[in-house]
Amino acid sequence: MRVIIVGAGIGGLTCAIACRREKLDVIVLERSSELLPAGAGIQIPPNGVRVLEALDLKQEVLEKGAIVESMDLRRYKHGGLITSMECGQTVAREYGAPWVIIHRADYQQILFNRIKLMGVEIRFGANVNDLDVENTQVVLEGGETVTGDIIIGADGLWSKVRDTIFDQPVPPIETGDMAYRAVFPRRQLEALCNSEIDSLCSKTSVTAWLGPEKHAVFYPVRGGEEYNLVLLQPDNLPTGVRTNEGDLEEMRSGFRDWDATLQTLISCISSVVRWKLCHLPELDTWSKGSATLLGDACHPTLPYQAQGAAMAGEDGAVLGILLGLVAQRLDSQTNSSDETLNSLIYESLTLYEDLRKAPTTANVNGALRNRGAFHMQDGILQWMRDLVLGYSGMTRETDWVGLMSRRQSQTLASDAIRECKRRIGELSIQ
Numbered sequence: 001m002r003v004i005i006v007g008a009g010i011g012g013l014t015c016a017i018a019c020r021r022e023k024l025d026v027i028v029l030e031r032s033s034e035l036l037p038a039g040a041g042i043q044i045p046p047n048g049v050r051v052l053e054a055l056d057l058k059q060e061v062l063e064k065g066a067i068v069e070s071m072d073l074r075r076y077k078h079g080g081l082i083t084s085m086e087c088g089q090t091v092a093r094e095y096g097a098p099w100v101i102i103h104r105a106d107y108q109q110i111l112f113n114r115i116k117l118m119g120v121e122i123r124f125g126a127n128v129n130d131l132d133v134e135n136t137q138v139v140l141e142g143g144e145t146v147t148g149d150i151i152i153g154a155d156g157l158w159s160k161v162r163d164t165i166f167d168q169p170v171p172p173i174e175t176g177d178m179a180y181r182a183v184f185p186r187r188q189l190e191a192l193c194n195s196e197i198d199s200l201c202s203k204t205s206v207t208a209w210l211g212p213e214k215h216a217v218f219y220p221v222r223g224g225e226e227y228n229l230v231l232l233q234p235d236n237l238p239t240g241v242r243t244n245e246g247d248l249e250e251m252r253s254g255f256r257d258w259d260a261t262l263q264t265l266i267s268c269i270s271s272v273v274r275w276k277l278c279h280l281p282e283l284d285t286w287s288k289g290s291a292t293l294l295g296d297a298c299h300p301t302l303p304y305q306a307q308g309a310a311m312a313g314e315d316g317a318v319l320g321i322l323l324g325l326v327a328q329r330l331d332s333q334t335n336s337s338d339e340t341l342n343s344l345i346y347e348s349l350t351l352y353e354d355l356r357k358a359p360t361t362a363n364v365n366g367a368l369r370n371r372g373a374f375h376m377q378d379g380i381l382q383w384m385r386d387l388v389l390g391y392s393g394m395t396r397e398t399d400w401v402g403l404m405s406r407r408q409s410q411t412l413a414s415d416a417i418r419e420c421k422r423r424i425g426e427l428s429i430q
Contacts, residue, residue: 001025001327001341002148004138006128006161008035010104011295011312012154013111017055018320020118024327028115029126029138029146031155035112040183041221041228042104043068043206046095046412048310051317053097054417060110065102066220067092069204073389076211079196079259083389084205086398094395094405095412101206103183103221103228107309128155131164133289150345151291152319154312157278158242159297165288172278172300177371178235179277179303180251182269186225189268196261201227208374209262215374216255216262229265230303231255237276246274277302279368282361287349290342294319299360304370307363307411314416315356321420322348351427355420363411 003019005012008030019026044052044061052058068091073082092098115122130139131151138146153161163169189197200207206219214233221228233254237244251274252266279300286293295312326344330336376382393399394408 001150001323001330002027003150003152003323004029004136004146004148005152005154006138007154007156007297008032008108008112008122008124009154009156009295009312010108010111010309011297011316012152013108013115013316014051014055014313015152015154015294015316015319016115016120017057017111017118018317019323020115020120021055022320022324022327024320024323026115026120027146027148028120028122029128029140030122030124031127033125035108035124040104040181041219041230042102042107042309043219043306044100044102044107045306045310046091046097046099047414047416048307048313049097049100050415051310051313051417054317057110057114058097060114061100061102061107064106064110064222065100066204066223068099068101068206068219070206071394072205072207074207074209074259075386076209076214076258076262079209079261082210082386083392085392085394085404087394090393090395090397091412094397095409096415099394101204101219101221101228103226106222128160131161131291133164133291136290149290149341150323153291153293153297154295154316156296157300159293161291162283162293162297165285165291165293170280170283172280174235174239175277175279175302175371176235177232177277177302178237179275180231180233180246180269180272181275182229182272183221183226184229184268186220186227189227189265192264192268194261194264197264200261209259210374210376211258212377213375214254216258218262218265229269231266232277232303235276237274241276243273243275246272248272279364282357282364286353286357290345290349292319292349292352299357299364301364302367302371304374305363305367305411307367311360311363315352315360317417318355318420319352321417321424322352325424351423355416355423359411359414359416366407366411 002025005028016026068087071085087099127141129141153159209216217230286298294315326348391400392404396405399405
């Protein structure tokens with residue numbers, strides 16, 4: 001059974017690993033001429049780390065990344081601490097896995113190295129021109145055709161596979177927010193001789209400044225040798241423009257009234273890229289025939305819940321298990337046909353959507369709620385938010401109010417692989 005995966009991002013590579021563990025034949029088609037990770041730092045919450053553990057990748061990720069010690073939320077004006085929510089072993093005890101931060105390039109390289117070891121074929125410079133869903137074929141620019149038994153669109157926010165499944169363009173919706181992303185070396189920060197910045201750099205923490213219509217996020221990557229800074233604010237990119245080089249003066253001006261420590265960090269940025277942030281409401285379906293979607297191709301989200309990469313990984317792992325089951329059922333049949341294969345794939349993709357649509361939709365909506373909470377105008381609601389956050393925690397052990405841990409547990413304690421196997425078991429009994 002041959003699986004065609006379009007896209008070599010985190011979701012596509014994770015799916016390739018999961019499929020190879022099921023002894024499926026896998027080819028990955030990537031339009032870039034080489035592995036080109038987008039973005040900079042990335043957070044992997046416990047539910048995402050659980051997938052890595054199941055795929056025997058956790059240790060490699062921990063060697064390149066780090067376990068978050070705390071989530072520190074600060075006021076935008078003066079940097080006053082709203083709350084410091086303990087993570088580390090507290091989160092690992094509560095949810096069965098830690099919260100990890102890593103450079104996206106390191107994460108993607110770990111996945112790429114693994115698929116090469118597992119014998120996955122990957123073709124760079126393979127730009128998809130069209131899909132023939134009925135015959136399960138991908139048509140590349142130049143006319144070459146790649147044939148398989150299933151096509152998985154892991155081609156991100158502006159998915160070509162998604163457009164084919166719906167027989168029309170399905171562009172993501174602009175959210176009205178954009179992000180400036182930058183990474184700089186530790187030595188640059190140490191040269192500032194700034195005690196507040198030295199204090200920030202002394203911890204393996206995710207620090208966020210919350211303010212009206214904007215927030216900023218700062219954390220270490222690559223063992224603290226580099227630092228990731230993301231500035232999120234109202235979108236002023238022209239409609240339809242996805243990303244471009246940011247204007248440094250404009251970026252600094254947008255945060256001129258904010259905490260002096262944050263402004264000092266911003267002053268260290270010598271060049272920056274700005275990205276339009278988009279999402280999609282829940283799609284009616286992710287699949288057509290023997291083609292389906294995963295990750296940002298079907299449920300792109302605002303980065304305000306740190307679940308984007310985790311959801312893509314969960315999608316890929318679940319698809320691998322379900323397609324492995326298809327292969328097993330085919331092998332057990334003495335007279336299997338194309339019709340039998342198509343029927344089994346249809347059943348597996350129906351179950352895939354049933355398993356994944358509800359939790360991913362909840363996460364997309366959760367990120368939208370967080371946007372409202374992060375970007376509150378100063379006033380009584382903001383004061384109440386800060387008061388509640390001051391008594392909140394990531395776990396039942398540290399959450400005096402109970403709201404934060406109860407909401408977090410719905411996502412962080414989830415186990416996509418276990419749920420998939422449970423549902424397969426139920427169907428086997430029936």
